[in-house]
Amino acid sequence: MFRSQRPLGAARAAFGIALLAAVLSSTTGCGKGSTVAPGPERPYLGMVANPSDAFVNDADSNRVVLETLRTTGVDFIQSGDLWKTLEPTPGAPSAATPRFAAHVLSAFGLRQYYNLRLVDTNQRGTPADLNATAWDAPEMFARVDAMVDSLMSVAQLHPFVAFSLGNEVDVYFGAHPGELPAFRALLAREVARVHASRPGLPVGCCITSPLRNANAWVGDTLNAYTDVRVYTYYAFQAGTDFQHLPPATATADLDAMRDHGATPLLLQEVGYSSSAACASSPAAQANFVRRFRQWVAAQSRSRVLGANYFLYTDWSGATLNTLFAYYGLVSPGFAGYLGGLGLRDSNGVAKEAWEAWRNP
Numbered sequence: 001m002f003r004s005q006r007p008l009g010a011a012r013a014a015f016g017i018a019l020l021a022a023v024l025s026s027t028t029g030c031g032k033g034s035t036v037a038p039g040p041e042r043p044y045l046g047m048v049a050n051p052s053d054a055f056v057n058d059a060d061s062n063r064v065v066l067e068t069l070r071t072t073g074v075d076f077i078q079s080g081d082l083w084k085t086l087e088p089t090p091g092a093p094s095a096a097t098p099r100f101a102a103h104v105l106s107a108f109g110l111r112q113y114y115n116l117r118l119v120d121t122n123q124r125g126t127p128a129d130l131n132a133t134a135w136d137a138p139e140m141f142a143r144v145d146a147m148v149d150s151l152m153s154v155a156q157l158h159p160f161v162a163f164s165l166g167n168e169v170d171v172y173f174g175a176h177p178g179e180l181p182a183f184r185a186l187l188a189r190e191v192a193r194v195h196a197s198r199p200g201l202p203v204g205c206c207i208t209s210p211l212r213n214a215n216a217w218v219g220d221t222l223n224a225y226t227d228v229r230v231y232t233y234y235a236f237q238a239g240t241d242f243q244h245l246p247p248a249t250a251t252a253d254l255d256a257m258r259d260h261g262a263t264p265l266l267l268q269e270v271g272y273s274s275s276a277a278c279a280s281s282p283a284a285q286a287n288f289v290r291r292f293r294q295w296v297a298a299q300s301r302s303r304v305l306g307a308n309y310f311l312y313t314d315w316s317g318a319t320l321n322t323l324f325a326y327y328g329l330v331s332p333g334f335a336g337y338l339g340g341l342g343l344r345d346s347n348g349v350a351k352e353a354w355e356a357w358r359n360p
Contacts, residue, residue, distance in 0.1 A: 044306030046076045052348035053316035060348045066108045076161045078308045080115030082125040090129045095150040102158035115164040119172045135182035152197045162202040170207040174215035188225045204230035212238045229261050232269040241333030243279040247287035254295045264305040271310040277336025286352035293360030314342035
């Protein structure tokens, strides 16, 4: 059973290559008209920029969504892939998908934070032929080296905000602690190689928030080797069926995460459902969003590199069923959590939280 600080690894696929192609085909003049210029000292601000699953017309295309979010101050997009999807043929890694995404996003004046998901929450993201291979085996080193080198060729053309190796890895290594020393050796190796290849690019390893987290020790162990602490944060009461803590919890929690270590903080995901099944409401979600925006605006980039909000638009029932199958879990709270994270409903109709985002 997963902890209540629920991960969303599989959902990264929502910002897919096919829709990005539609964006690229209509980018004339894109990126213009943004009313918020990124300040050199404020944290980067991101949002998972998904249109309605219905995608019924150009009024809610990826292009329109990205242009809309740019006007609210969004200047980076969280992206990433399972390693095995980038290397379907053993020994033949390809960065074509992230390269294309970077090309499209740069047309909008947006940068990427990229996560190569060597681990994805509760499972390995390795190609199938490496599923039983030790993280510090010579073959594993060589294959990860090649994959990372391919991604660094993307970062050379379109500099990343940061680069992460693994998604919410505390869940996996909390269940498989014997694998952690070998993964630590792999992480230290790749951090050093990225530093040599792309000096100045911060490298991290994503974990769920260390707050109220029995596996926080995993992140503390790995972050001894990283430049940036990468967390996901969903404010739930521990041991419940995804019942949210009050929105007022956010400020103290965000402060605590910022101060948990000496390196800068990058919030890969922050979210709060509007669902009554999570002891929430549209008004509570709006309250949380407003507090989040105000907190980010008050931070320095030297302490908080960036923060990404999850999610712009609620997913449809079909998408939710795919996610339930991926995680192997469904409950009233989990369904309310995944189904209510957006600032708009699944038809693209704004909730109270969208106004809170626009005018915090």
